[in-house]
Amino acid sequence: MAILQGLLRAASTGGFTEPQWAADLYTRAVGASPADMQRTPGGAALSMHWPVEANGREINGRRGGSFLDDYYFRVHITPSRLDLGNVVSAQTSPVFLWNAFLGARTLTSIEGLDEGIQVGGQPAPPLLFPGLKELSWDVTVTPDGQPVLDTVVTWLFDNGSAPGLRITANRIIAWTFAPDWGDGIDEVLSALTDVLQSESAVSQRRRLRIALRREFSGPMYAEGRERQLLDLALFGWSDRIWSIPIWPDIQLLQVAIAADSAFIPCSTQYLDFRDGGLAMLRGEDAFTSETVEILDVLSNGLQLKRNTQQPWPAGSRLYPARAAQLLEEPTQRKLTDRLVEAEVRFLVVEPSDWPEWLPATLYRGYPVWARRPDETEDLTHAAERLRKTLDSGFAQPLITDAARRALQVLGQRHVDLGREARALVRSFIYGMRGRQQAVWVPTHMDDVTLLATVSAVATTMDITHIGYTRFSAGKAGRRDIRIELWDGTVRMRRIIGSTEINSQVERLALSSGLGIEVQPHQVARISWMNLMRFESDVQRIQHMTDSEGVAAWATVFKEERDDEL
CATH class of the missing domain: 2.60.40.10 (Immunoglobulins)
Incomplete structure (x- = not known):
């Protein structure tokens, strides 16, 4: 007999016997139409109970933001x-x-x-x-x-x-008025240094100004219509910031520049052009000029931020330019009813950086400034002592040398020719940072006379009797020498002792041998050297002509104690 397997269907509440009818029941619960209600097996009707509410309460909240609100x-x-x-x-x-x-x-x-x-x-x-x-x-x-x-x-x-x-x-x-070069243009570089000096002349030097201040001054001549322009410009805008050309760095355009040009071919080495700075083009009068902004300074010219607005023929003047302000109201001196002279003094109001440089030659850890000064004019050479005077006004005053030594003060003047030499001097001034840095400075005088040949390994040298043993005897300030030969060879040594051989000869003991044989006739000069700094924070360069010509710089060095070296 065959066995058949099957499923016994059980009755459900409301007459629903098919499993899929549960979906119909859900449909009615969530909102069935009257027609659907009649589809229920067994004719059972469902009643609706809306709205359904359980445990109702208020909820505090706020609307959240989205990208929609951002845009x-x-x-x-x-x-x-x-x-x-x-x-x-x-x-x-x-x-x-x-x-x-x-x-x-x-x-x-x-x-x-x-x-x-x-x-x-x-x-x-x-x-x-x-x-x-x-x-x-x-x-x-x-x-x-x-x-x-x-x-x-x-x-x-x-x-x-x-x-x-x-x-x-x-x-x-x-500022388009051309200077009068009869007396030249002065450039002043000013630092700010705090020098704390003890009674023993030992000093602590701190730089208080990060960048040197820079000033330019010189006479300006204006005639005719330019005089009228100068008078009105100073009357209305003398307190404004001006774009002043760096007059010594003038050059003439070698080729013409068309309007709407983005590049100016020119020389840039050793000149005051800088990325992001200014340059000025000037014609034959103060009414014809254009100031442009520099994007990049290249070896063969200037790449501009914005193109030129007008054409410039070959021979037009080109200057680096700086933002500057008049330090005082210029006094106009009337020469004729159409000609005036005005002495102007500008302070550069933007950071005026320049590459710092100190000599690469070192002696006892400090650079050696061995550049020979110009001696066409008299140079000062003096000494200072830290004297203190106690004077009651009745008895003889009591004068005391607190440091018990003389500090040398040495004046120098340098005359330079060409752009490279001027740039080097300015870099040295920036490198000295006012009175902060110290360098070895020789006197460039014939201070010691060699009498006998000195071998390469000898550590003594015989000199003409000058009273060194009696008055100095290796004291600081008179114990370092610079030996310069006619062929340019230089040796620097420290004197560690001395003795009098007789009334004509003294013998000096050196810190080490010279490494070469030196005969008296080979010596150009033997000079004292002192560790020195600038005496003043203010240095002045006198530009007698433009940067391809002559400039002069005079300064004074003051000795620093070097006992610990």
């Missing part, structure tokens, strides 16, 4: 800030506004248009600004207006939106 329902402006730096000509920058509202908005006005600020590129307000659209404006800043610009240009919309563009700049006017 839409506002007006975006790009960029939001313009830092223009030095404005020497009209500078135009594009500004973009995006209406991120879903509907159109009306631009009612643009506020903050000070003197010298122009906004163009779109019709004047009121202007219908379509939704989800970007428009651009051209914002132009000219040199006219307040010398220091810090303002906000605001676009006002009918719904209260007010995106703003902050503009900062320094407006610079070109």
